[in-house]
Amino acid sequence: MSVSAGNSIVLDNLWKTYGSFVAVGGVSLSIEAGKFCTILGPSGSGKTTVLMMLAGFSDPLRGKILIDGDDVTRLPPQKRDLGVVFQNYALFPHMTVQENIAFPLKMRGMNAAEIKLKCSQMLDIVELGSFSARYPAELSGGQQQRVALARALVFEPRVLLMDEPLGALDKRLKAALQIEFKALQRRMGVTVVYVTHDQEEALTMADQVVVMNGGKIEQCGTADALYDEPRTEFVAGFMGDTNLIEGVVTGKGGNGEMRVEHPTGRTILVHNGTTGVGDQVSVSLRPECVSLFTREGAPPEEPNAWNGRVANVISLGDALRYTVVIGENRPSLQIELDAKVSRRGPHDARFSQGDEVRVHWNASDARALARMKKGGEMAR
Incomplete structure (x- = not known):
């Protein structure tokens, strides 16, 4: 041939x-x-x-x-x-x-x-x-x-x-x-x-x-x-798993950094995005980019570092998927984040359902995407 x-x-x-x-x-x-x-x-x-x-x-x-x-x-x-x-x-x-x-x-x-x-x-x-x-x-x-x-x-x-x-x-x-x-x-x-x-x-x-x-x-x-x-x-959700966190862009920095405010009042820093101030967005964050820590070994107070509780643990074979609930008991004021952690990581970094943890991610790993209404129009 x-x-x-x-x-x-x-x-x-x-x-x-x-x-x-x-x-x-x-x-x-x-x-x-x-x-x-x-x-x-x-x-x-x-x-x-x-x-x-x-x-x-x-x-x-x-x-x-x-x-x-x-x-x-x-x-x-x-x-x-x-x-x-x-x-x-x-x-x-x-x-x-x-x-x-x-x-x-x-x-x-x-x-x-x-x-x-x-x-x-x-x-x-x-x-x-x-x-x-x-x-x-x-x-x-x-x-x-x-x-x-x-x-x-x-x-x-x-x-x-x-x-x-x-x-x-x-x-x-x-x-x-x-x-x-x-x-x-x-x-x-x-x-x-x-x-x-x-x-x-x-x-x-x-x-x-x-x-x-x-x-x-x-x-x-x-x-x-x-x-x-x-x-x-759509692309973020279809090309693999992702967390989508809703918010509004409240400011942009000179280095391309964006501040997104969640309805709970929490601020998310994002280095990637093409939206403008006032836009309703969804922050896309891949589960493997979310790090989990014990409260004692957590990063200091800073954006993109929140306290939460492990609500669920699923074995994926080579990795563990944790669902972490952040916020109060009222569902409307809660944020759910999935974190994917390799089994090859340190054993003391593993958690069980009900454990109190702290989540953190880098701003460079998150993207602010224009939120779409039903019917495909951009939300404003």
């Missing part, structure tokens, strides 16, 4: 409606050649609709789709030269592994000798050489997924499209295949567009992550950028 240079993709102002329902509303996106791009979002966000339009299975209401500069917006699927892998694999049950992989080559009129060579090479790549004579029903779920991947790649497509391909697999197999898929993509150099609702898949595999919500792109960037620097409440 030759190594592809990949093909770039440009989606220009794509729209798709079903009656009055807007499934995709003005999506524009550029994907560099040879990159692994994951489109991430909850059910109904429009991510699969974008993929179907890219594949040619659904026509956009308006907008353009360019692959390596070629306008393919109105081309039928078979003319786009794309590989597609779905969650249900779509293997032919009456064909062997070898026959399934050979099928797209036969459809392209390739001679028998070249088909045999390409299938053999692809079987080696996906490590299924000894399974070539088996039928899909005789394979495990992970093996079937590898066959589907091999069939999509054997004709060296311009782009590989994948729609929730690991959704039906157990967690351990899914994790193993994520690593295999990423390694294979790098080896072959093919451009991949991968649709999923699984944040872990996006964080593990993607060079570029596109987060969709309500038919629009919320944010696009590397997995690290979206996790560390979310621009909206």
